[in-house]
Amino acid sequence: MINIAVMGYGTVGSGVVEVIDTNGERIAQRIGDALNVKYVLDIRDFPEDPIQEKVIHDFETIISDDEIQIVVEVMGGIEPAYTFVKRSLLAGKCVVTSNKALVAKHGAELLSIAKEKNINFLFEASVGGGIPIIRPLNSSLTADEIEEITGILNGTTNYMLTKMFYEGADYASVLKEAQDNGYAERNPEADVEGYDACRKIAILSSLISGQQVDFEDIYCEGITQITVEDMRYAKAMGTTIKLLASSKTHAGRLGAMVAPCMLYPDHPLYNVNGVFNAIFVHGNVLGDAMFYGSGAGKLPTASAVVSDVVEAAKNLNRNVMTMWKEEKLRLEDKSSMKRRFFIRMKGNVEEKIEDIRYSFGDVEIVKVDGLDGEFGFVTPIMMEGDYDTRAKSYEDQILHMIRIED
Amino acid sequence: MINIAVMGYGTVGSGVVEVIDTNGERIAQRIGDALNVKYVLDIRDFPEDPIQEKVIHDFETIISDDEIQIVVEVMGGIEPAYTFVKRSLLAGKCVVTSNKALVAKHGAELLSIAKEKNINFLFEASVGGGIPIIRPLNSSLTADEIEEITGILNGTTNYMLTKMFYEGADYASVLKEAQDNGYAERNPEADVEGYDACRKIAILSSLISGQQVDFEDIYCEGITQITVEDMRYAKAMGTTIKLLASSKTHAGRLGAMVAPCMLYPDHPLYNVNGVFNAIFVHGNVLGDAMFYGSGAGKLPTASAVVSDVVEAAKNLNRNVMTMWKEEKLRLEDKSSMKRRFFIRMKGNVEEKIEDIRYSFGDVEIVKVDGLDGEFGFVTPIMMEGDYDTRAKSYEDQILHMIRIED
Numbered sequence: 001m002i003n004i005a006v007m008g009y010g011t012v013g014s015g016v017v018e019v020i021d022t023n024g025e026r027i028a029q030r031i032g033d034a035l036n037v038k039y040v041l042d043i044r045d046f047p048e049d050p051i052q053e054k055v056i057h058d059f060e061t062i063i064s065d066d067e068i069q070i071v072v073e074v075m076g077g078i079e080p081a082y083t084f085v086k087r088s089l090l091a092g093k094c095v096v097t098s099n100k101a102l103v104a105k106h107g108a109e110l111l112s113i114a115k116e117k118n119i120n121f122l123f124e125a126s127v128g129g130g131i132p133i134i135r136p137l138n139s140s141l142t143a144d145e146i147e148e149i150t151g152i153l154n155g156t157t158n159y160m161l162t163k164m165f166y167e168g169a170d171y172a173s174v175l176k177e178a179q180d181n182g183y184a185e186r187n188p189e190a191d192v193e194g195y196d197a198c199r200k201i202a203i204l205s206s207l208i209s210g211q212q213v214d215f216e217d218i219y220c221e222g223i224t225q226i227t228v229e230d231m232r233y234a235k236a237m238g239t240t241i242k243l244l245a246s247s248k249t250h251a252g253r254l255g256a257m258v259a260p261c262m263l264y265p266d267h268p269l270y271n272v273n274g275v276f277n278a279i280f281v282h283g284n285v286l287g288d289a290m291f292y293g294s295g296a297g298k299l300p301t302a303s304a305v306v307s308d309v310v311e312a313a314k315n316l317n318r319n320v321m322t323m324w325k326e327e328k329l330r331l332e333d334k335s336s337m338k339r340r341f342f343i344r345m346k347g348n349v350e351e352k353i354e355d356i357r358y359s360f361g362d363v364e365i366v367k368v369d370g371l372d373g374e375f376g377f378v379t380p381i382m383m384e385g386d387y388d389t390r391a392k393s394y395e396d397q398i399l400h401m402i403r404i405e406d
Numbered sequence: 407m408i409n410i411a412v413m414g415y416g417t418v419g420s421g422v423v424e425v426i427d428t429n430g431e432r433i434a435q436r437i438g439d440a441l442n443v444k445y446v447l448d449i450r451d452f453p454e455d456p457i458q459e460k461v462i463h464d465f466e467t468i469i470s471d472d473e474i475q476i477v478v479e480v481m482g483g484i485e486p487a488y489t490f491v492k493r494s495l496l497a498g499k500c501v502v503t504s505n506k507a508l509v510a511k512h513g514a515e516l517l518s519i520a521k522e523k524n525i526n527f528l529f530e531a532s533v534g535g536g537i538p539i540i541r542p543l544n545s546s547l548t549a550d551e552i553e554e555i556t557g558i559l560n561g562t563t564n565y566m567l568t569k570m571f572y573e574g575a576d577y578a579s580v581l582k583e584a585q586d587n588g589y590a591e592r593n594p595e596a597d598v599e600g601y602d603a604c605r606k607i608a609i610l611s612s613l614i615s616g617q618q619v620d621f622e623d624i625y626c627e628g629i630t631q632i633t634v635e636d637m638r639y640a641k642a643m644g645t646t647i648k649l650l651a652s653s654k655t656h657a658g659r660l661g662a663m664v665a666p667c668m669l670y671p672d673h674p675l676y677n678v679n680g681v682f683n684a685i686f687v688h689g690n691v692l693g694d695a696m697f698y699g700s701g702a703g704k705l706p707t708a709s710a711v712v713s714d715v716v717e718a719a720k721n722l723n724r725n726v727m728t729m730w731k732e733e734k735l736r737l738e739d740k741s742s743m744k745r746r747f748f749i750r751m752k753g754n755v756e757e758k759i760e761d762i763r764y765s766f767g768d769v770e771i772v773k774v775d776g777l778d779g780e781f782g783f784v785t786p787i788m789m790e791g792d793y794d795t796r797a798k799s800y801e802d803q804i805l806h807m808i809r810i811e812d
Contacts, residue, residue, distance in 0.1 A: 306549030
């Protein structure tokens with residue numbers, strides 16, 4: 001029997017217990033041994049729940065119990081999660097976590113302790129919820145140089161953008177609706193400002209580069225400025241708008257960014273709608289691949305956590321994860337990243353076109369019926385820095401700029 | 407250094423050598439040791455190719471060389487591949503293959519030899535080309551009961567159906583075009599009759615059930631009967647037609663089938679176009695997931711083969727694959743599988759509607775402008791057997807039946 005401790009009995013923690021209850025027999029077949037949840041650590045009691053008999057309030061019970069071989073950290077936040085996880089690993093216990101903040105900040109150190117101890121620190125659920133992506137990167141896409149990972153990594157914002165696109169609703173009303181039905185938090189900042197997606201792309205960037213990528217170094221723009229008018233332009237152009245978190249390597253330099261982008265229908269991420277997440281990967285020999293599924297939710301996330309528990313149980317004394325070094329990766333400067341830009345500008349296109357062509361080159365004009373006093377245009381491929389230079393001269397005329405993902 | 411032998415220097419075999427040449431450094435980092443292609447077995451010589459110095463014509467060279475730890479079988483066909491693979495495994499050499507015919511027929515036996523010898527028999531490239539699916543099933547989706555796998559598993563037919571749908575072309579002309587540009591063989595039977603997809607879903611069904619699923623037991627219908635008119639109905643209904651290979655578990659019984667099906671836009675496989683493949687998976691706790699990518703092609707397939715070589719190299723004396731027993735699984739009888747059916751019928755809907763409602767229940771009529779003398783209808787959910795019973799009475803009136811995948 002393999003004894004585990006679950007730290008945190010919130011949504012994901014109770015899901016983990018439920019998944020092990022529901023599929024315990026099949027899971028035991030796969031491990032070749034039964035899984036037993038010996039402790040559940042929480043500051044609360046759950047008198048109405050049969051879990052209560054396993055509830056403990058003191059982490060010392062876990063760390064001092066030699067029977068506990070795997071610790072599941074689903075508390076969230078940096079502290080006390082970090083201290084508990086580090087102490088568990090140092091005590092020779094495998095750790096599985098769904099905590100993206102913890103992994104983004106301390107992943108390199110925790111992986112290196114696990115390697116030293118010849119055990120595992122696993123975090124499949126920290127990115128993409130139930131979508132298998134960390135393990136495929138670690139053990140399936142191993143023949144390739146991964147040149148790009150671009151993901152829709154936040155279900156809340158994807159739900160909101162989908163509603164705005166298909167129903168023409170405005171940002172404020174879809175946010176309220178998302179909050180009312182539980183898809184968005186009362187304080188939605190982490191989602192709508194892109195911070196959640198940013199931590200996840202930092203983790204993926206660290207994994208593919210093998211070095212520490214700090215999320216603070218990644219340019220991050222949320223969806224709060226996306227308007228009904230933007231969506232009308234998107235439709236007129238045959239595109240949709242998605243919050244993309246991406247990491248691309250050009251000439252050996254990795255550039256990462258989180259921003260709302262226009263996507264054309266031939267992009268595999270174009271049709272990822274509602275609360276679903278998806279991760280597009282381009283390998284130098286594999287070509288394009290995509291992984292799609294539930295990016296959040298109690299059971300999908302718990303499924304990913306428990307799959308890590310199975311992996312840890314099958315490799316109790318054998319380190320299997322790719323490392324990333326604590327040494328920080330110098331990211332490509334945002335200003336040298338290249339792409340096309342869509343710009344909405346005040347005024348009359350006939351009066352301004354010559355001037356715009358002088359500044360931006362051979363642009364493509366977009367007009368939307370009923371949107372008077374403004375027009376849109378798409379620039380040729382140019383560097384972010386060159387865009388910024390030009391945008392300055394039109395500061396009071398640019399209504400909005402949205403990047404295009406080709 | 408890890409020495410490998412590549413058996414077969416055709417498209418995939420030369421791709422394997424190319425991938426190892428191109429990404430050798432990164433691959434060596436991941437393994438912690440360098441990979442060396444020591445032999446290439448082929449009946450031909452390649453005097454213009456630097457590979458020539460490694461070409462051998464006798465399998466005995468491989469089997470008798472203790473330095474060869476991993477054998478890559480990319481010859482295709484059952485013999486001599488089966489004999490070579492079995493002898494390699496019995497000699498304690500790991501085997502990696504892309505050979506779906508071999509895996510579908512002898513997978514259970516070869517896996518069991520590998521397990522006995524504590525080595526590995528790996529076959530990621532046998533299903534879905536470059537799409538990681540075998541290893542994710544083996545080591546990522548391990549917390550779930552997999553209740554459904556439905557895939558677009560053949561690129562040739564998907565390319566043809568995509569052309570027919572978007573361009574209104576007929577079967578014969580898209581087949582000719584696919585043959586002219588190398589997407590389809592001169593003898594296209596294995597693709598267009600669904601046999602290729604059938605072997606692949608047999609492998610996936612064996613893996614998720616843990617028992618032998620013979621492809622001969624799976625009902626298999628190809629795309630040769632799909633017409634321009636069928637596509638017009640599909641468009642009118644807001645659906646598309648895809649060749650689906652699927653395996654679904656109801657009440658503990660697994661039913662498998664290969665057939666062209668109508669799909670609605672909310673299905674994750676709806677937008678999988680051209681030569682791309684994708685595999686939809688439903689787990690009882692994970693919910694829906696999908697894996698998308700290049701289902702064939704030299705480098706994507708070679709990428710999957712080499713990722714197996716990396717896995718084998720990291721686990722030289724340690725069996726990591728899920729087993730499936732040689733004991734045959736009794737599949738659910740086709741006649742008890744349930745779904746909706748779309749039927750094209752000769753004649754006048756007004757005259758026949760009462761009669762059809764009497765036989766099929768509350769059907770939904772579909773009319774396409776310009777298709778006179780016929781009409782279509784969609785049945786309620788019913789068993790295949792019950793459909794067959796009813797279809798008999800209308801034998802001379804039914805123009806075509808296409809299944810609906812809801």
